[in-house]
Every structure is written in C-alpha cells, then in structure tokens.
Amino acid sequence: MGKPVRPHAVPQGEGEVSFSPERTRDAIRSAAPGRFLLWLLSLVYSGAIEVRRRLYAAGMLPSSRLPVPVICFGNISAGGTGKTSTVIAAARELKQLGFKPAILLRGYGRKAPPRKLVLLDGPGEYDAAECGDEAVIIHNALKDLSIPVSVSADRAAAGRAAVEKLGCDILLMDDGFQHFALKRDRDIVIVNAAAPFHKDAPLPLGNLRERKAGLARAHMVIISHCERSTAAGLEELHAEIKKINPRAVVAESMHVPEHFIDARRRLPVPLATVKGKAASVISAIGDPDSFERNLRELGAGLEGIWRYPDHHRFTVEEIKALAAASGDRPVITTYKDFSRFPPSWETILRGPLYILSVRITFLCDGYRLMMDQLIPPGTSS
Numbered sequence: 001m002g003k004p005v006r007p008h009a010v011p012q013g014e015g016e017v018s019f020s021p022e023r024t025r026d027a028i029r030s031a032a033p034g035r036f037l038l039w040l041l042s043l044v045y046s047g048a049i050e051v052r053r054r055l056y057a058a059g060m061l062p063s064s065r066l067p068v069p070v071i072c073f074g075n076i077s078a079g080g081t082g083k084t085s086t087v088i089a090a091a092r093e094l095k096q097l098g099f100k101p102a103i104l105l106r107g108y109g110r111k112a113p114p115r116k117l118v119l120l121d122g123p124g125e126y127d128a129a130e131c132g133d134e135a136v137i138i139h140n141a142l143k144d145l146s147i148p149v150s151v152s153a154d155r156a157a158a159g160r161a162a163v164e165k166l167g168c169d170i171l172l173m174d175d176g177f178q179h180f181a182l183k184r185d186r187d188i189v190i191v192n193a194a195a196p197f198h199k200d201a202p203l204p205l206g207n208l209r210e211r212k213a214g215l216a217r218a219h220m221v222i223i224s225h226c227e228r229s230t231a232a233g234l235e236e237l238h239a240e241i242k243k244i245n246p247r248a249v250v251a252e253s254m255h256v257p258e259h260f261i262d263a264r265r266r267l268p269v270p271l272a273t274v275k276g277k278a279a280s281v282i283s284a285i286g287d288p289d290s291f292e293r294n295l296r297e298l299g300a301g302l303e304g305i306w307r308y309p310d311h312h313r314f315t316v317e318e319i320k321a322l323a324a325a326s327g328d329r330p331v332i333t334t335y336k337d338f339s340r341f342p343p344s345w346e347t348i349l350r351g352p353l354y355i356l357s358v359r360i361t362f363l364c365d366g367y368r369l370m371m372d373q374l375i376p377p378g379t380s381s
Contacts, residue, residue: 025204026234038205046202048209049178056180063183064156068163070104070184071374074177076215077197078207079310080287081190082224082255084134084336085360087174088141090374094170095145097375102144102162104173107151108130109311114153117161121148133175133311133339155182170374177217178209186373189218191237193252194228194290198240212242220249220373225290226363227254249335249373251366255358257294263338263353264346274354275299280326282333284312284340294356295332303329313340330354 027032055061073087087103094101108113110132118131120139128136131151139149148166150158155173159182162168173182177189191197197215200206215221223239226234234252241250259268278301283291288307295302304325308314319342322331328351333341338355345353362370 016305019103020373029205034206042202042205046208046211047304049202053210053214054176061180063181065183066156066159066163068159068168069186070159070169070173070182071186071188072173072176072179073190074173074175074179075193076189076191076209077200077210078203078209078286079195080285080290081192082253082360083175083190084138085255085358086188086190086222086224086370087172087254088138089360090370091147092145092241093371094172094374095142095147099218100167100169101147102166102171102372103138103147103149104155104158104162104171104176105132105135105138105149105151106153106155106175106179107135108175109133109313110135110151115157116152117154117157118151119148119161119165120151121166123144126340129313133143133313133336133357136339137335138174150268153259155179177214186219186220187217188220188370188373189215190224191215191241192225192228192287193223193234193237194225195287196233196237196240198237203221215241215248216245216280217243218248220251220370221245221277222366222370223250223252225287226252227256228290228293249354249369251369252363253366254363255290256361257298258357258359260332260354260356263355267276268357268376269354271298274330274332277301277330278303279330279332279354280304280306280322282306282308282314282322282331283337284308284310285334285336286310291334291356294358300332303362311340314342316342316344316348319345323349332356 029038056063074084075081075083091101091103111129115309120126120135123143126136135149135151148162150162152158155176159171200208202208223237257271259271260273262269276299281292281295281302306322330352331349332354336354
C-alpha cells in the first residue's frame with residue numbers, strides 16, 4: 001500500500017510508542033476552529049447519507065430483491081464492534097441447522113476492482129489482495145463447514161452468484177446497514193458497549209456512519225463488548241436504543257479470549273503464555289483499545305504498541321522496523337492483522353508471533369433472540 005500512514009509517534013507510557021491516524025483528527029478538534037470545521041463536514045456527510053437513503057426508499061435509485069432471505073449484519077458507527085465474529089457464529093449455527101448459508105462481503109481494502117466477483121468456496125487458499133482480508137479470515141473460519149464467501153461491491157451480484165452457482169438458501173451480508181442497493185429481510189445492528197453510539201457524532205467529527213436515528217431501521221440490536229461496560233452504562237444504552245427504536249429486539253454479547261495461536265508452529269498455546277512477559281503488539285483494526293486491554297488483563301507487558309489504519313496491509317519494511325524494536329520478545333496480533341502480514345514475516349521476526357483467538361458469548365437468551373431473527377418464518381428448523 002506504499003508508505004505507512006503515520007501522522008506522528010506519541011509516547012504512551014514507558015517504552016510504548018503508538019502510531020494512530022485518529023490522533024490527527026484529535027489534534028484538529030482540540031481547538032475551536034477545528035471542531036467547527038469538522039462539525040460542518042459532519043453535517044454535509046450525514047445529510048448526504050440521509051438523502052441517498054431517501055432516494056432508495058422512494059425508488060428513485062434501484063434496489064434489488066433476491067429469491068432467498070438476506071440478513072444484514074451492520075454497524076451504525078465506524079470501528080470495531082465484533083460484527084465479523086457475530087457473522088461467523090451465525091453462519092455456523094445456520095449450517096448446523098441444515099441451511100446452506102453464504103456470506104456476502106464488499107471486499108474492502110483489496111487491490112482487485114471493487115465490482116469484481118470472487119467466490120471463496122472449498123478448501124483452497126485465497127489471496128487477500130484479490131478478495132480482501134476479511135474474506136480470507138471468514139473463509140478460513142468456515143471452510144470446515146463448506147460455507148462460501150461471495151465478494152463484490154455489487155452485493156446483489158454477489159448474492160445472486162451464491163444462489164445460482166452454489167445453491168445457497170440464505171445470505172448473510174456482512175457490513176451492509178448503509179448498503180441500500182440490496183433489499184434484506186432483517187437488519188441486525190451491532191453496537192459497541194465500550195463506545196456508546198449515542199454519545200458520538202457523525203463522521204468526520206465522530207465515528208458515526210449516519211445519524212443515530214438510523215438505528216430505527218434495525219430489527220435487532222446486539223450490544224457487543226458488554227465486558228467493557230458497567231451495569232449503569234448498559235442500562236443507559238438499552239434506554240437509548242428503546243427511545244430510538246422501541247420495536248427492536250435487543251441482545252447482549254461478550255468477547256472472551258480463548259487462546260493464542262503460535263504462528264510459527266501453527267498450534268494453540270494457553271493464554272498464560274504471555275503473563276508477566278514483555279511483548280510488542282501490532283494491529284490495524286477498528287477497535288485497537290479493546291484488543292490491547294485484553295492483552296494487559298492477560299498479564300502481558302506491552303513494551304511497544306504499533307497501530308495502523310483499519311485494513312492496512314503491512315509491508316516488509318514495517319515488519320523489519322517492528323523486528324528491530326522488538327528484538328527477541330514476543331509480538332502479538334489479531335487474526336485479521338496476521339492475514340495482512342507479508343509472506344516473509346517468519347524470516348524477519350526473531351521472537352515468537354502470537355495471534356489472539358477470541359470467541360463471542362451471548363448473555364442470557366441472546367443466542368435464541370438472534371436465531372429467531374435468522375431463521376426464516378415457516379421453516380421446520
């Protein structure tokens with residue numbers, strides 16, 4: 001992707017350095033003129049999103065209907081909410097119930113033309129540059145159940161291919177809440193309890209992809225990362241959701257670390273492996289704070305923190321810089337980030353590379369509530 005985006009390096013405690021593009025925005029809005037400029041841009045952005053939505057609703061822009069149920073999993077805000085983990089869990093459950101699901105993805109960050117159709121089906125390996133890192137991650141997580149992933153910016157074409165070529169009978173659209181060109185039967189929105197949407201503003205002043213009133217379109221809202229909130233914070237979030245959308249079904253979930261994967265040996269290792277040890281961490285995800293907090297709670301001493309923009313593809317030069325700063329100490333990353341490492345990483349890094357594996361857990365009757373949304377009415381399953 002060329003040179004890395006590094007607005008500036010900022011010390012974050014003893015021995016820690018973080019590279020974060022969000023700091024540029026923070027610097028702009030730290031002064032009144034900058035905040036006013038971002039506020040104006042937010043008005044323009046959110047207004048354009050609303051006009052576009054109304055044009056689709058009025059039929060002035062075309063929207064396709066597919067012959068099988070389409071379930072959309074989306075966000076109202078940018079950044080990590082745990083959406084991909086939820087989609088993977090939903091697809092596995094549907095497959096085990098006898099359905100033939102497929103995942104629809106836009107293919108964000110890939111080098112191929114946006115509308116190029118790529119079908120990930122079967123046990124083969126696929127190039128993230130061709131189909132996007134999220135497609136590779138989801139395919140690897142689901143290929144044991146032969147659940148295909150269909151990639152194209154034209155989500156209707158991606159869904160049509162999954163139905164006509166692979167015989168799929170239900171489609172899960174990952175990250176499509178603002179994609180109005182494909183009609184869906186259910187909209188499930190995931191919100192992050194650690195970053196309450198109702199206290200945020202639209203891009204670029206804040207992280208909202210549209211005005212919070214857009215949540216009124218959701219059939220279900222899943223509050224993720226409940227482990228990062230307080231009882232009072234969750235109660236406030238429930239009240240805000242009910243105020244905007246009193247008809248929405250609401251569930252809660254947590255993201256729980258399972259184990260690490262030793263990337264060199266391709267084997268799981270216990271979470272206690274990093275306890276009391278100095279480590280470096282590298283990520284290019286929407287919510288690096290939650291990832292880093294997990295590692296600290298596991299007892300890792302984060303001596304170096306390297307953050308890049310979401311979906312960034314790491315270069316050989318960046319991994320060499322990481323190796324030079326880390327020496328023999330472990331480097332920890334996520335599944336998403338590891339899929340974007342250059343193939344030569346193993347010869348560059350001297351210490352072990354650990355990948356944190358996290359599972360989603362629904363609270364109370366959250367699992368049943370989600371499955372009630374997923375399973376088409378009138379089916380025997």
